[in-house]
Amino acid sequence: MSILVVAEHDNSELKPATRVALAAAAAIGGDVDVLVAGADVDGVASEAAAVGGVNKVLVADNAAYAHQLPENLAALVVDTASGYSHILCAHTTNGKNFMPRVAANLGVAMISDIVSVESEDTFKRPIYAGNAIATVKASDAVKVVSVRGTAYDPVPADGGSAAIEKLDAATDAGLSEFVSEEVVQSERPELTSAGIIISGGRGMQSGDNFAMLEGIADKLGAAIGASRAAVDAGFVPNDMQVGQTGKIVAPDLYIAVGISGAIQHLAGMKDSKIIVAINKDEDAPIFQVADYGLVADLFKALPELEALL
Amino acid sequence: MKVLVPVKRVVDYNVKVRVKPDHTGVDLSNVKMSVNPFCEIAIEEAVRLKEAGTATEVVAVAVGSSACQEQLRTCLALGADRAVLIETDEDVQPLGIARALQALQAKESADIIIFGKQSIDGDNSQTGQMFAALTGMGQATFASELKIEDGKAQVIREIDGGLQTVKVSLPCVVTTDLRLNEPRYASLPNIMKAKKKPLDTTSPDELGVDVKPTVETLKVEPPAEREAGIKVESVEELVEKLKNEAKVI
Numbered sequence: 001m002s003i004l005v006v007a008e009h010d011n012s013e014l015k016p017a018t019r020v021a022l023a024a025a026a027a028i029g030g031d032v033d034v035l036v037a038g039a040d041v042d043g044v045a046s047e048a049a050a051v052g053g054v055n056k057v058l059v060a061d062n063a064a065y066a067h068q069l070p071e072n073l074a075a076l077v078v079d080t081a082s083g084y085s086h087i088l089c090a091h092t093t094n095g096k097n098f099m100p101r102v103a104a105n106l107g108v109a110m111i112s113d114i115v116s117v118e119s120e121d122t123f124k125r126p127i128y129a130g131n132a133i134a135t136v137k138a139s140d141a142v143k144v145v146s147v148r149g150t151a152y153d154p155v156p157a158d159g160g161s162a163a164i165e166k167l168d169a170a171t172d173a174g175l176s177e178f179v180s181e182e183v184v185q186s187e188r189p190e191l192t193s194a195g196i197i198i199s200g201g202r203g204m205q206s207g208d209n210f211a212m213l214e215g216i217a218d219k220l221g222a223a224i225g226a227s228r229a230a231v232d233a234g235f236v237p238n239d240m241q242v243g244q245t246g247k248i249v250a251p252d253l254y255i256a257v258g259i260s261g262a263i264q265h266l267a268g269m270k271d272s273k274i275i276v277a278i279n280k281d282e283d284a285p286i287f288q289v290a291d292y293g294l295v296a297d298l299f300k301a302l303p304e305l306e307a308l309l
Numbered sequence: 310m311k312v313l314v315p316v317k318r319v320v321d322y323n324v325k326v327r328v329k330p331d332h333t334g335v336d337l338s339n340v341k342m343s344v345n346p347f348c349e350i351a352i353e354e355a356v357r358l359k360e361a362g363t364a365t366e367v368v369a370v371a372v373g374s375s376a377c378q379e380q381l382r383t384c385l386a387l388g389a390d391r392a393v394l395i396e397t398d399e400d401v402q403p404l405g406i407a408r409a410l411q412a413l414q415a416k417e418s419a420d421i422i423i424f425g426k427q428s429i430d431g432d433n434s435q436t437g438q439m440f441a442a443l444t445g446m447g448q449a450t451f452a453s454e455l456k457i458e459d460g461k462a463q464v465i466r467e468i469d470g471g472l473q474t475v476k477v478s479l480p481c482v483v484t485t486d487l488r489l490n491e492p493r494y495a496s497l498p499n500i501m502k503a504k505k506k507p508l509d510t511t512s513p514d515e516l517g518v519d520v521k522p523t524v525e526t527l528k529v530e531p532p533a534e535r536e537a538g539i540k541v542e543s544v545e546e547l548v549e550k551l552k553n554e555a556k557v558i
Binding site: 130177179 | 320325326328335402403404407429430431432433434435436437438439440441442443445446447448449450451453463466467468469470471472473474475476477478481487488522523524525526527528529530531532535537538539540541543544545547548550551555557558
């Protein structure tokens with residue numbers, strides 16, 4: 001078997017989600033090549049080559065791929081697909097954007113958002129917002145798969161010395177163009193790769209009150225998240241949302257503050273190793289999944305917590 | 310400008326689904342079915358384009374069993390002008406749906422096709438992108454704002470870490486994210502009017518497409534239950550447990 005993993009990156013660094021997809025590739029078994037498509041991606045290519053277990057890194061360095069426009073990226077992956085039994089990517093907004101195009105143009109089904117590899121053609125994936133786990137078997141010749149960012153521990157970033165091969169492909173389909181991007185800049189770790197996350201819900205009562213989480217996040221080196229209720233109420237921007245329709249996270253420690261624990265939210269964080277819930281409603285469903293629950297007024301508990309850390 | 314909106318009949322989002330005891334799927338008997346919420350946002354956006362004078366016709370389409378007529382009537386009540394059901398009893402999957410829609414688009418020649426970004430049953434997030442690939446169209450997925458200008462769709466997309474703006478030449482595919490709009494409720498007069506709007510039925514055979522699934526579901530299980538832990542009495546006790554018992558801080 002021979003597997004192609006399409007790298008997730010921002011032209012300057014390889015995202016950890018790529019190494020999770022590589023762990024899934026290792027679970028399938030066989031030679032694993034990585035495709036890095038972007039603009040000025042020498043650094044990303046060297047990073048990918050250093051990852052343990054990678055056989056070969058294919059690099060398509062062209063302005064057409066700078067913003068991962070799905071029409072261009074999918075065409076490149078389809079052109080590169082020949083000879084591979086599996087094509088994998090991370091189940092990120094980017095992976096979700098281009099990968100179904102790859103599958104459709106290859107005339108095969110796609111298996112989205114897998115959480116485990118059962119065999120070379122059988123995978124587990126959540127359905128119904130994580131309320132059920134389906135085991136599915138693909139009968140197509142090529143398996144096109146996206147891997148949930150919390151499915152596996154990422155493979156080590158070092159220990160490999162793969163060959164780097166340049167592709168001179170350059171497809172600009174001319175169907176869409178990039179205009180601009182507003183990416184939130186933060187000193188804090190990214191939600192999907194943070195070891196500790198502290199999230200606020202509707203109980204925070206306002207966006208200003210999220211400042212109370214910041215001091216704690218700084219002391220713990222944590223990322224800050226939010227429930228959909230907090231996002232819908234306009235307290236914080238949507239990129240902070242943890243849940244089925246937001247980010248799926250699985251940190252070592254997840255602290256839910258003023259979050260009732262709607263199924264939508266639980267679907268995004270219940271694989272965290274330790275869950276702490278702070279809520280004044282002792283019947284809140286979040287306590288049913290929390291390892292440590294504290295029934296308390298968050299406006300009293302948060303300053304105390306910050307002082308004790 | 311014609312807008313085509315593919316919609317899916319799914320279990321209502323308020324229903325807590327249960328896995329069948331024999332693990333063959335989830336129990337959908339006597340469960341309320343609705344228009345997939347993201348598809349409802351797509352219908353709303355299409356109707357707003359018509360109300361703004363940008364679009365001239367809104368066509369809703371579903372691929373599935375005859376029961377989907379119920380959801381298509383809902384779309385008509387929400388403001389779609391007419392509906393098409395591509396009727397099949399096959400358990401259709403994204404690629405099959407995309408192929409059926411491709412064949413329909415060959416007849417309809419819509420200028421913009423607005424999909425929901427995912428359905429809340431399969432959670433695949435594939436059909437819009439697959440349709441775009443098959444028809445050779447550009448796409449703007451996970452839209453939180455859509456404007457039509459000079460033959461192009463300018464779309465703000467929700468991406469990991471922020472927002473991205475792209476321009477896509479028409480005809481194109483847009484898939485909706487949650488914050489694109491808040492769908493209206495169908496009024497009683499509109500529900501009555503919807504009964505008289507045209508709803509045509511065709512089939513994959515008539516359209517000459519194969520919608521047979523290639524992915525087999527071997528079993529469906531409930532997710533691993535997480536055991537509730539303990540309640541702590543104070544912040545001091547919490548910090549002590551996290552440090553000494555869980556050893557995570």
